[in-house]
Amino acid sequence: MMFIAAYRIAWKDMMGDFRRRATLSSMLFFAVAVLVIFQAAFDPDRAEARRLLPGLLWVTILFTSLVGLGRVFQAEEEDGAFEGLLLAPAPRGVIFLGKWLGNLVLTLIVEAGLLPLAFILFNVEAWDAFFPLLGILVLGTLGLTALGVLLAVMTQAARSRETLLALLLLPLVAPLLIAGVQAASALLQGGEIGDWLRLMVIFDIVYLALAPWAFGWLVEE
């Protein structure tokens, strides 16, 4: 099974990060900081908080994922390790899937911590919708991280790459953001949810199919 290679790359990234506690902790605290900023900026009452929560969640996740994406290839930038990674006896697409999986797991851990925190900090009593809401976040994160890791590879050699990454990611991810916010709103306020989930699935499929292929082109010498 060649997907074992993807799993091993993801495992390497995750273990490296758990030991150094670098990316995961900075993403988590960044997310909390964004929540505090939102509370300070909008100061919503309970009804408003319930209405604003989907948007707040997604914007926080988007900003937080930028923090994580800026570091996806940090370990590979030292000592020519990126070339070493490309020499791995696996198709380039599988190498991409490995890097994506590592970033996905980190982002999902952050989201699992972020969601209850947002409920508590904004006084939203929606615990019965906790798992469906988490499911929506997971569904959106698949596509978000696929596109994000791909853009991280593209901007790797660029000057002021983190600004560039944000400039490219935000417009391209707009459909996912719209669908994610609408689906979460429908869950909390009632309304049609199926179409938005379908849109997210389409986005996920498109980017999970496109990104490994594009990665192959990008690293070709």
Add this chain to the structure above:
Amino acid sequence: MDRFLKLQTLLGVITLILLATGLWFVWNAPADFQQGGAVRILFVHVPSAKMALFAYLVLTLASVHHLWKKGEGADIIAEAAAPVGAAFAAVTLASGSIWGKPMWGTWWAWDARLTSVLVLFILYVGIIAMRSAMDDAVRAGRVTAILVIIGAVDLPIIHFSVQWWRTLHQPASLGGGGKPSITGPLLTPLVIMSIAFVAMGAYLLAVKARAVRDRRLLTALEVERELA
């Protein structure tokens, strides 16, 4: 005189003649029964919106060709097409706003089309920024080409999602967003202006492509001189 410059001059002359004819028709067109004189701005707005999209098509084709055949010519076209498209998108947004103020009572509304064009404009800016942020020109060409293809895949999804969002959420809040069915004395100037804008797009592309080509030649010469 090189052939490219001749082509550019020819395109420039054609553009000028067409624009002058088109604007003459626009000037003499009757005022619209509902919109009055403000309808005239649509003769700039509609063609530039079409050109903003058409430029992305050219950009995509050039990028695919560059990735596939690795030719430098396609890369030069791709580098030149991005700012041209960005300019048309900017004109579309600006002229739309100017039209929107008297017609809708607001400069901006989060209508489906407006949002799509705004995202398209940001995407153009991102593509230009991507290319200029890289030192290695060969790599910059390839990375930008892939970004353009990602954008080409994403743009329909953006359009689709924004349309859904705006129609499911608040159905047709602004009736003016619909395309007016246009006839007779207003149709002629629109057709001429559309052709004029196509010619203008080709002219701008030629000017920009020549500049890009010359700059690349210059860089190559400078590298050669430093080596010598």
